[in-house]
Amino acid sequence: MGDIVMNKTYTSRYEKRIQQKYEAHRESGAPTYILGIETSCDETSAAVIRDGREVLSNVIASQADIHKRFGGVVPEVASRRHVENITLTIEEALTEAGKTLDDIQAIAVTYGPGLVGALLVGVAAAKAISMARGIPLIGVHHIAGHIYANRLVQEMEFPLIALVVSGGHTELVWMKAHGQFEILGETRDDAAGEAYDKVARALNMPYPGGPHIDRLAHEGEANVPLPRSWLEPDSYDFSFSGLKSAVLNTLHNAAQRGETIEPANLAASFQDSVTEVLVEKTIRAARSHGAKQVLLAGGVAANRGLRERLQARCEADGIPLVIPPFTLCTDNAAMIAAAGFIKYEKGQFEGLDLNGVPSLSLSEQ
């Protein structure tokens, strides 16, 4: 049984337009402007970037204040806000960049992982504009986006190790070249940011708790004994649920004995445990894979404790470290456009049947 050959003569007008637009632009050698769209969680974001590295605009319509009242992101509420904001946000990004859709070579959109209802709004909008205006469509993995936020700051050098930490992700990624991702390790339970939020709640701090813990940790001393979850000796995986439980137990036991634990000390001890494991595993991975760079990515990259510790260890080991500024660490569309640019150069486009994939795998990129 061999493969069959099927001669297909029909090509849609859409496909022809995409092909012509791409070829004409590649021949012209003109700069590449990519419109990025990101709606995977609770930020509606659109951005325009030039040649994969220069941010012309990066508009983020945050819903944080809305979700704060629920103590976390409510998927249905997030999806509703996305559909209300989507075209306004895109228009604002173009206006701020001084561009129109005529200037855009491709639309890059996050299609996973994330909240499915939220992803679908961005994907539907991107496909609709792509179809209506004959602009190539690029599907971007959210984590690839976080990693490529670094390229908006400094050129990437391979091989490299990226530590991605956010409210939904904790991953160590090895990259040999542009667009090639291999996950060395990931969390087996809670994401690091999730553990921060849960511990913050136990200490009666508002959502999202990460920044509060970070601030409090700098006022305290790491003198409360808490476990470090190293897992198997050669593992690059993470686990934070045991640590979170240990914090809750410590609080609970102290309360039962009528003692009080200084919240700042507990925050410092918790942060010490999280950052020690994150940093040591990252350095071990960087050494064993001969990394020329370590990249920090994701919302938790804004954490001062993590930045300082990783910086010190990278300096000690002589490995260059790249950390994007805060606005590029949290969810944003500029990073999606940056990752999309790599696919644009390779001509890797999606059809109009692109779907939102809530558990999209990074290694299939």
Add this chain to the structure above:
Amino acid sequence: MRVLAIDTSNLVLSVAVVEEERVLAEMTTNQQKNHSVRLMDCVSELLDATGTAPEELSGFGVANGPGSYTGVRIGVASAKSMAWSLNVPVIGVSSLEVIAMNATGFSGLIVPLFDARRGQVYTGCYRSHGMEAVRAQSTEQIILLREWLPLLRDLAQGEPILFLGEDVRLHRETIVQELGNQAQFASPAFNHPRAAHIGYVALRKLQDGGNAHELVPEYLQLAEAEAKWLAQKQAGAVKE
């Protein structure tokens, strides 16, 4: 003027291209719910089949709910994004009204409904006037069917009441128990929404504007978390 119309608000996916005098193309399926995957390919196919470049469209029409939250959002996000990108108006049409238009010419009350679980339905009440389905009651709502039926009997004042929609069969027994012969049911061919109807509502309303940014779904109910939060707030249990 040429208009592209879309309905993905429930199980049915319907897309049409219409002009003032005729429907150029219409495609409707009532099988799968993967509207996200299929919608834009259907749009592309219908535009090609009718020799329409997207730039030749004068506007868009879309069923904007009630219905499946995700389904409604796919239709609305797609329609408003196409309209915005082409700088033309987009008109939102009630997903219930679309089905009510199937009963053009019927004399009596026309009651489209979608199942909303736990004995509830999304519904409204229409009369046929010329080519339009006109609301006999100002609002559409989510309501317990057993509360809705007596209200309808009062409104109808002895006239027949025609129930329309794919979900009517789930509730047929209850309806007949309450309304007896006054309740009428249509052939399956009249129960699904047809995007062409949306196209004609849009054609009538295009000159009124239809700003893409302002088009939002009509869910007819708050997200569960919002409803709970509001209830707690009203009880004075939480601060803003």
